[in-house]
Amino acid sequence: MTSVRTEAWPESYGDEAQPRMGFFTDTSVCIGCKACEVACKEWNLVPEDGLVWSGESFDNTSELGANSWRHVAFVEQTTALRVDGDGARDDDPFRWLMSSDVCKHCTESACLNVCPTGAIFRTELGTVVVQEDVCNGCGYCVPACPFGVLDRRELPADDRGGRPDGRVWKCTLCYDRTREGMTPACAQACPTESIQYGPLDELRERAAGRLDKVVADGFAGARLYGDDPADGVGGFGAFFLLLDEPETYGLPPAPRDSTRDLGGMWRAAAAAGAALVAGLGAAFLTGRDGAAR
Amino acid sequence: MTDPAYYGRPILKPPVWKREIGWYLFTGGLAGASATMSAIARASGNPVLARRTALVATAAVNVSPALLVKDLGRPERFLNMMRVFKPSSPMNLGSWVLLASGAATTSAAALDLAGVAPRLRTGLGVAAGLAGVPLSVYTAVLLSDTANPAWHEARHELPFLFAAGAAAGAGAAGVLTTPAEHAGPARRAMLLGTVGSQLAETVMERRIGGVAEAYTSGAAGGYRRAARILDGAGLALSLVPGRRLRRLGAALVLAGAVATRFSVFKAGFQAAEDPRYVLDLQRSGPAAGSSQPVSQPAKRESPKMSLQSD
Numbered sequence: 001m002t003s004v005r006t007e008a009w010p011e012s013y014g015d016e017a018q019p020r021m022g023f024f025t026d027t028s029v030c031i032g033c034k035a036c037e038v039a040c041k042e043w044n045l046v047p048e049d050g051l052v053w054s055g056e057s058f059d060n061t062s063e064l065g066a067n068s069w070r071h072v073a074f075v076e077q078t079t080a081l082r083v084d085g086d087g088a089r090d091d092d093p094f095r096w097l098m099s100s101d102v103c104k105h106c107t108e109s110a111c112l113n114v115c116p117t118g119a120i121f122r123t124e125l126g127t128v129v130v131q132e133d134v135c136n137g138c139g140y141c142v143p144a145c146p147f148g149v150l151d152r153r154e155l156p157a158d159d160r161g162g163r164p165d166g167r168v169w170k171c172t173l174c175y176d177r178t179r180e181g182m183t184p185a186c187a188q189a190c191p192t193e194s195i196q197y198g199p200l201d202e203l204r205e206r207a208a209g210r211l212d213k214v215v216a217d218g219f220a221g222a223r224l225y226g227d228d229p230a231d232g233v234g235g236f237g238a239f240f241l242l243l244d245e246p247e248t249y250g251l252p253p254a255p256r257d258s259t260r261d262l263g264g265m266w267r268a269a270a271a272a273g274a275a276l277v278a279g280l281g282a283a284f285l286t287g288r289d290g291a292a293r
Numbered sequence: 294m295t296d297p298a299y300y301g302r303p304i305l306k307p308p309v310w311k312r313e314i315g316w317y318l319f320t321g322g323l324a325g326a327s328a329t330m331s332a333i334a335r336a337s338g339n340p341v342l343a344r345r346t347a348l349v350a351t352a353a354v355n356v357s358p359a360l361l362v363k364d365l366g367r368p369e370r371f372l373n374m375m376r377v378f379k380p381s382s383p384m385n386l387g388s389w390v391l392l393a394s395g396a397a398t399t400s401a402a403a404l405d406l407a408g409v410a411p412r413l414r415t416g417l418g419v420a421a422g423l424a425g426v427p428l429s430v431y432t433a434v435l436l437s438d439t440a441n442p443a444w445h446e447a448r449h450e451l452p453f454l455f456a457a458g459a460a461a462g463a464g465a466a467g468v469l470t471t472p473a474e475h476a477g478p479a480r481r482a483m484l485l486g487t488v489g490s491q492l493a494e495t496v497m498e499r500r501i502g503g504v505a506e507a508y509t510s511g512a513a514g515g516y517r518r519a520a521r522i523l524d525g526a527g528l529a530l531s532l533v534p535g536r537r538l539r540r541l542g543a544a545l546v547l548a549g550a551v552a553t554r555f556s557v558f559k560a561g562f563q564a565a566e567d568p569r570y571v572l573d574l575q576r577s578g579p580a581a582g583s584s585q586p587v588s589q590p591a592k593r594e595s596p597k598m599s600l601q602s603d
Contacts, residue, residue, distance in 0.1 A: 056300045063302060073299065114438055116385035117373040136373045137366015139309040140384045143561065146440035148306040152366050166366025247572055250299030254575035258438045258445050259381055265434045265448045272433070272452035273426040279460055279489065280330050283481035284337045 013124045020126030021178055023187065023195060023238035024203040025100055027249075028214050028222065030194040032058055032098035036070040039189035043174065044069065047155050057096075063250070064101055066153035069171040070186050071101045073249045099249045100186070100195060103128070103149045103171035104226060105237030106257065111141035111150055111170075113259040119168075126200070126237060127173040137166040146233065146255035173238070200237060207241055219243055225251065232256030298568055305440055307565040313360040315558040318432050319551045320360065321391070322459030323466060324353035325428030328398050330463050330482060332422025335415065341475040342467060344405055347418065349466045350425065351402040354395045361391075383435040390431060394424035429459035436561065442574055443507040443564035444557075450497035451557065457493050461486030462550035465527070468543035473536050480539070484531060487524050487546050490553060503573055507564040508556060516556035523549030 040046060049067035054060050057074035064071045075097040109128045112120045119134035120141060130141075130150075141150045150170045157165035174184035178197075182188075187197040196203060204227050214222045221244045226236030232255050246253050298304070308314075327350035334343035362371045374388040401417035404410050433455040437448035444451070460482050467479025494517070498505040508517060523545045530542030564570045 110440060113381040114384065116379065116382045116388060118377040118379060134373060136370035138384060142306045143308045143439040143441045143565065148304055151306050152309045247298035250302055250304060252304050252571055252575055258440055261448060262438055265437050268449045269430045269434050269452040272430045272456040275453065276326065276429055276456040276460055277426060279485045280333055280482055283485060284333055284478040
C-alpha cells in the first residue's frame with residue numbers, strides 16, 4: 001500500500017490512464033491575495049455563502065467546505081521571519097504565514113472508499129471527484145475525511161425550488177479543465193506561482209529542491225506536508241511546503257485513511273456478532289422459567 | 294489537552310447526520326437482534342416468543358430505512374445506495390444487509406400471520422435470523438471507519454457495545470410484548486445484554502484514553518449517565534418478583550439502549566468540534582499515521598501553539 005503511485009490507477013483505466021496530476025502549494029511565496037478563492041468560485045459556480053467578518057487575521061473564509069474549495073489561512077506570529085537572516089535581529093519580530101488550503105486528493109482517499117453510491121471516483125488523472133448527479137447526500141464522506149474537506153451544501157439549489165441542495169461538494173481539481181489539458185482555475189490565477197499544477201512526480205522533485213532553498217535561506221521550520229507516499233493516506237495529490245507545523249495552519253499532523261483499519265474493524269464486528277449469537281443462545285439454554293426446552 | 298491550533302477551529306467536520314441516524318443506531322440493532330432471537334426461539338420450540346420477536350423485528354426493520362432515507366440530503370436518490378456493491382464502504386454493505394434483512398424478516402412475519410407456507414416461513418425466519426447478526430453490529434463499523442477520534446479510536450469495542458445493546462433492546466422488547474410464561478429467554482437476553490453493554494462501555498472508555506472525554510462530557514455524557522441510571526434501575530426492577538415491575542424494568546432497559554446509542558452518536562460531534570482530540574492523538578502517536586490505541590490519557594503538556602513558533 002505504500003508504493004509510490006505517480007501513475008494514475010492504470011489498473012482501472014488501462015490505456016486511458018494519464019500521469020497523475022496534482023497541486024504543489026508553496027506557501028513560502030503566498031501573499032494572501034485570495035485570487036485562488038475567487039477564481040475557484042467563478043469557474044466552478046460555487047455559490048456565495050455569506051460575507052462574515054471572523055476577526056481571525058485576514059481569514060474570513062475560515063475553512064474548506066461545500067462552498068469554499070480553496071481557503072487561504074492567515075497566521076500572525078511574533079517570530080522572526082528568518083532565524084539566521086536579517087529578521088533575527090529585529091527588535092519587533094513579526095511574520096505573517098499564508099497558505100492556500102485545498103482538497104488533498106489523497107492516494108488512499110477515505111471519502112472515496114466509504115462513499116456508498118460510487119459518487120466519489122478516481123479520475124484518469126488520479127484526482128478525486130464527487131459526481132453531482134450521483135451523490136445522494138448520505139454524508140458518510142464528511143466525517144471520513146481526515147482533513148475536514150467535504151461538507152454537505154445546505155444552500156438552496158436552483159433546480160429544487162429553494163430546498164437545500166443536500167449534496168456533498170468539494171474541489172474537483174477543475175476536472176472539466178484538467179481533462180482537456182488546461183490548468184485548474186486557482187493555479188491559473190495565482191500571481192506568485194504559490195499554487196503549481198502538474199504531473200505529481202515532477203512537482204515532488206521541484207518541491208524537494210525548493211525546500212532545500214528555503215531552509216538554506218533560514219526558514220528553520222519549513223517542511224513539506226503530504227509529499228511522502230509512506231504517510232497515512234499514501235501521500236497527497238495536492239501537497240504543500242509549509243513554514244511551520246501543519247497544525248498551525250489548521251491541518252492534521254498525521255492524517256490517516258481509516259479504511260486501512262477496516263479489516264480489524266470487521267474482525268471485531270465478527271467477534272461481537274459471535275458473542276451476540278452465543279449470548280442469545282445461552283438465554284435459551286437454562287429454561288427455568290422459559291417455555292419448552 | 295493541548296492547545297487548539299488554528300484559532301481553535303475544528304480540524305475535522307462534525308457529522309451532518311441528524312437525530313434520525315441516532316434512532317437508526319437503535320432500531321437497526323433492535324431489528325437485528327430480535328430477528329436472531331426469533332429464529333432461535335423458533336428452533337428451541339417457543340413459537341409464542343418467536344412470533345412476538347419477529348413482529349418487533351418487522352416493525353423495527355421497516356422503520357429503519359425510513360429514518361435513513363429521511364436523513365439523506367437527496368432522499369429521492371436513496372436507491373443510489375444499491376447501484377453498486379462496494380465492500381470498502383460499510384454503509385453500502387449495511388444497505389444490502391438492511392435490504393436482505395428487511396425482506397426476509399417482513400415476509401417471514403407475513404407468512405406466519407397468514408398461517409401459510411410454514412416451510413418457507415421457517416426458511417425465511419432462519420435467513421432473517423442470520424442477517425440480523427450483521428445488522429446488529431455493522432453500524433459500529435460504519436461509525437469507526439471515519440477520521441472521527443471518538444468513533445475510530447473505539448473501533449475494537451464499539452461492535453461489542455452495539456451487540457450487547459442490541460441484545461438488551463431485543464430482550465426488553467420481547468419481555469414487553471410476550472406473555473411472561475414464554476418470555477424467559479427474552480428476559481435473560483435482556484439481563485445479559487444490559488450487563489454486557491455496561492461492561493463494553495467501561496472497557497471502551499479505559500482503552501481509548503483521553504478520547505473518552507468525548508463520551509463523558511456534554512450531551513454525550515448526559516445520555517451516558519441517563520443510560521446508566523435506566524439500565525441500573527431496569528436491572529433492579531427485573532430481578533424483583535411481580536410482572537408489572539418487571540415490565541417497567543424492561544421499558545427502562547429499552548430506553549437505556551436508546552440513550553447508549555445517542556451517547557455514542559453525540560460523542561462523534563463533540564470529538565469533531567474540538568480540534569484538541571485530533572491534535573492529542575496525532576501529536577502523541579509514535580509515528581505519522583499510527584493507529585495504535587492511546588494507552589494513557591492523552592492529556593499532556595505540549596508546546597504552546599502561541600505566537601512563538603521557533
